[in-house]
Amino acid sequence: MYFDKAETYSREDIEKVQLVRLQSTIERARNSRLYRDRLSGVSASDIRSIDDVRRLPFTTKDDLRGSYPDGLLTVPHEDFVRLHVSSGTTGNPTAVYYTQNDLNSWADLMARCMHMIGIRPGDTFQNMSGYGLFTGGLGVHYGAERLGCLTIPSGAGNTSRQIKLMQDFRTSAIHIIPSYALYFAEALEKRGIDPKTDLNVRVALIGAEPHTEETRRKIEDSLGIKAYNSYGLSEMNGPGVAFECEHQDGMHVWEDAYIVEIINPETLEPVKEGEVGEIVMTTLLREGMPIIRYRTRDLCRFIPGTCACGRQHRRLDRIKGRADDMMILKGVNIYPMQIEQVLMAMPEVGQNYLIELDNDGHIDYMRVRVEVKGEFFIEDMRALNALQKRIQTSLRNEILITPKVELVEANSLPKSEGKAKRVQDLRSVY
Numbered sequence: 001m002y003f004d005k006a007e008t009y010s011r012e013d014i015e016k017v018q019l020v021r022l023q024s025t026i027e028r029a030r031n032s033r034l035y036r037d038r039l040s041g042v043s044a045s046d047i048r049s050i051d052d053v054r055r056l057p058f059t060t061k062d063d064l065r066g067s068y069p070d071g072l073l074t075v076p077h078e079d080f081v082r083l084h085v086s087s088g089t090t091g092n093p094t095a096v097y098y099t100q101n102d103l104n105s106w107a108d109l110m111a112r113c114m115h116m117i118g119i120r121p122g123d124t125f126q127n128m129s130g131y132g133l134f135t136g137g138l139g140v141h142y143g144a145e146r147l148g149c150l151t152i153p154s155g156a157g158n159t160s161r162q163i164k165l166m167q168d169f170r171t172s173a174i175h176i177i178p179s180y181a182l183y184f185a186e187a188l189e190k191r192g193i194d195p196k197t198d199l200n201v202r203v204a205l206i207g208a209e210p211h212t213e214e215t216r217r218k219i220e221d222s223l224g225i226k227a228y229n230s231y232g233l234s235e236m237n238g239p240g241v242a243f244e245c246e247h248q249d250g251m252h253v254w255e256d257a258y259i260v261e262i263i264n265p266e267t268l269e270p271v272k273e274g275e276v277g278e279i280v281m282t283t284l285l286r287e288g289m290p291i292i293r294y295r296t297r298d299l300c301r302f303i304p305g306t307c308a309c310g311r312q313h314r315r316l317d318r319i320k321g322r323a324d325d326m327m328i329l330k331g332v333n334i335y336p337m338q339i340e341q342v343l344m345a346m347p348e349v350g351q352n353y354l355i356e357l358d359n360d361g362h363i364d365y366m367r368v369r370v371e372v373k374g375e376f377f378i379e380d381m382r383a384l385n386a387l388q389k390r391i392q393t394s395l396r397n398e399i400l401i402t403p404k405v406e407l408v409e410a411n412s413l414p415k416s417e418g419k420a421k422r423v424q425d426l427r428s429v430y
């Protein structure tokens with residue numbers, strides 16, 4: 001039933017384990033250059049309950065960059081066996097080092113996630129995620145092997161080869177980022193392959209980039225599978241931090257391995273239960289590079305109440321976006337996911353879109369370029385105009401400003417190998 005005993009912990013068990021591990025994390029962290037001074041005023045005995053974590057200083061992305069490459073390391077260099085560097089979606093990269101123990105506990109967490117959604121030894125698992133420095137490659141790979149799956153490190157892209165591997169080895173589970181999953185479904189359709197009858201895939205791990213419930217449903221329907229949301233970040237190992245269970249109602253964050261807080265990014269105080277704020281995380285199992293109260297910049301909330309599966313690890317809602325992703329247009333705050341939510345609910349919309357912020361010399365405006373599926377992209381101007389108006393109205397209802405909407409042919413917008421780039425700000429050229 002469970003991969004790890006920790007899945008059966010009560011709240012009391014979880015907090016007991018957290019407290020002991022937090023105390024030893026603080027002691028370990030002191031061995032690093034960054035925390036030696038920062039933690040000089042705190043001793044483990046000041047930490048009597050989990051709430052005392054709030055007495056500890058935050059760690060920001062700038063701290064990590066400032067201590068690049070090795071200012072957070074707590075053990076000698078020869079004890080490390082792996083190094084990942086974050087993909088740098090929002091700026092300079094940061095380096096994360098792992099000891100063998102760190103890799104083992106990461107693989108265990110990842111295997112726990114996959115087991116939770118019914119993946120078992122005997123499954124053939126195709127990891128369609130970029131390898132290399134991106135943690136979604138090796139991180140998920142070692143989890144799948146730990147679980148006992150036949151694991152195919154197919155990597156990202158090369159769609160024809162992906163399909164061939166899937167057919168030849170009867171792949172039953174995959175890991176794929178959402179933007180590629182949408183593209184992949186379309187590629188199958190184009191080749192006349194019906195995934196429901198011609199392929200054996202039944203389940204997917206999707207994550208690494210923000211996506212909406214509408215996008216998930218679209219992936220599930222077009223591939224005939226169940227798709228589970230997976231959250232992680234290199235600073236906290238990589239994938240395997242929080243993961244949906246079979247109820248698909250929020251992602252259980254493994255609280256025996258991380259302390260998670262959600263704070264108001266302005267006041268730095270905890271938000272009220274169920275409110276959206278910034279996720280702050282502390283590692284509890286990391287040996288070589290513990291990180292305390294890391295401000296992730298990811299905006300999210302805890303889903304109140306307990307999950308029908310019985311696990312007491314709290315659930316994170318879908319990530320609303322990164323604080324860095326917020327667009328401000330005419331004084332209105334807008335997140336790309338609000339736009340995706342509207343677009344992906346429309347059957348005519350294809351797999352890609354691009355948000356452009358522009359200026360006509362006087363005022364800022366937003367242009368949303370939307371790919372329309374082949375069968376809807378017809379020569380009938382009246383129908384296309386009507387669709388364009390409908391998209392524009394729905395977007396205005398959601399974001400409160402009226403964007404320009406441009407319909408384009410399927411596969412005409414630029415697409416990236418890794419995480420999708422949804423927003424282009426062209427205003428700075430003026």
Ligand code: ADP
Pocket residue numbers: 086087088089090134135206207208209210211229230231232233234235296298318319321322419
């Ligand atoms: P980078 O920050 O360079 O993209 P990472 O690969 O470490 O490097 O990316 C981690 C980030 O990816 C998270 O902080 C979050 O913003 C995003 N992310 C990861 N998983 C999800 C998910 N399931 N939903 C939304 N966003 C996610």
Ligand code: ZN
Pocket residue numbers: 245246247252307308309310311
């Ligand atoms: Zn659950």
